[in-house]
Amino acid sequence: MAIALLSAKDRPDLVDAAEAMGGSLWPQWLTTAAQRSYWSALYQPNLAAFQTIAVDDTSGEIVGLANSVPFWRGDALPNTGWDWVLEHGVLAARSGSATNALSALAAxxxxxxxxxxxxxxxxxxxxxxxxxxxxxxxxxxxxxTLKALYPLQDFATYCAWRRDDGTPFDPWLRTHEAMGAHVIGPAMASQTITGTLAQWQHWTGLKFPASGRYAIPGALAPLDIDLAADLGICLEPNLWMEHPL
Ligand SMILES: CC(C)(COP(=O)(O)OP(=O)(O)OC[C@H]1O[C@@H](n2cnc3c(N)ncnc32)[C@H](O)[C@@H]1OP(=O)(O)O)[C@@H](O)C(=O)NCCC(=O)NCCS
Structure with a gap:
């Protein structure tokens, strides 16, 4: 069985199925306001070449999806990592303004x-x-990928954990490092997920009887519940890494 990697620019017919496959692999609650506003723009003609769909040659099944976006990289990468780079990348593409760097968004x-x-x-x-x-x-x-299993550990501390062989403890960080990437630093508010209490209850299957912080399955950070405001906010951290290009 061979897996072919196809650009969404060449195969727009596969995009809906690829998005359905990709979406099924993330926690249901993991959608940000930036994502709702800008994600679909990644498949417009000027950005589609940066989206890759993996297809099983034999069965035709879509087995993988990777998303990225060009952006203008200034002096520092922001603490609002993923949301920021998605928004700024899409806005740059829309306005035709200059870009000098690529950011991966998802695999x-x-x-x-x-x-x-x-x-x-x-x-x-x-x-x-x-x-x-x-x-x-x-x-x-x-x-x-495994941070959610260690909800009490500080994010930066977790990311710095190493195995006896010296490679990162987390398998996904290990893959990036094995490809020559190095750590720049944490983006502690990379993805902001907000919802009403009813939405969070629906997404997680949990009830929230009091205001406060809750550990929810699959999350890298606690969910903050404010009953009076009918609001739950989860600030998901990511780790900025730089790849050789
Ligand atoms: C993140 C993701 C794409 C990584 O895919 P992957 O196939 O696990 O990645 P890799 O092939 O690089 O594997 C990483 C490590 O886990 C191990 N591994 C992963 N799945 C395994 C499996 N089913 N059996 C055995 N080992 C496995 C690999 O051997 C590797 O370990 P190594 O470094 O010791 O060799 C995949 O886990 C995924 O789709 N997750 C859901 C979406 C997500 O969280 N994306 C990441 C944020 S963008």
């Missing part, structure tokens, strides 16, 4: 294909279109 692989190197191929596939566009660096606000 998703069906569970049946994990541990096969496909995730690494998807990250590599982001680079040729970036070079072709004249971009000179590549960064990623990385979501460590």
């Amino acid at each position: 998703a692989v069906l569970p049946s294909q994990r541990g096969t190197g496909l995730a690494q191929r998807l990250l590599e596939a982001m680079k040729p279109p970036a070079r072709a566009a004249g971009l000179t660096s590549m960064v990623a606000p990385v979501r460590p």
Whole structure:
């Protein structure tokens, strides 16, 4: 079985199915305001070359999806990492303003294909279109895949954990590092997820009898519930990493 990597620019017919596959791999609550406003723009003609769909040659099944966006990189990468770079990347594409860097936004692989190197191929596939566009660096606000299992650990401390062999404890950070990426630093408010109490109850299956902080399954940070305001906010951290381009 061979897996083909196809650009969304060449195969717009696959985008809906790829998005459905990718969406099924994230926690239901993990949608930000920036995402609602700007995500679909990634598949417009001027950004579609930066989105890669992985297809099983034999069955035609979509098994992976990788998203990235060019943006203007200034002196520092912001604490509002993922939301910021999605918004600014899409706005730059819309206005035709200059960009000098690529940011990875997401990589998703069906569970049946994990541990096969496909995730690494998807990250590599982001680079040729970036070079072709004249971009000179590549960064990623990385979501460590096992952090949710360690809800009490400080994010930066968790990200710094190493195995006995010296490689990162977290498998997804390990993959990035194995590709030559290095850590820039945490983006502690990378994804802001807000919802009413009813929405959070629906998304998590939990009830929230009092205001305060709750650990919710799959989250990298606690959910803050404010009963009086009928509001729950989760500020998800990511780790800015820089890849060789
Ligand atoms: C993040 C994601 C794309 C990584 O895919 P992956 O296939 O697990 O990644 P890798 O192939 O690089 O594997 C990473 C490590 O986990 C191991 N691994 C992953 N899945 C495995 C499996 N099913 N069996 C055995 N080992 C597995 C790999 O061997 C590797 O370990 P190593 O560094 O010791 O070799 C995938 O987990 C995913 O789609 N998650 C949901 C979406 C997500 O969280 N995306 C990340 C934020 S953008």
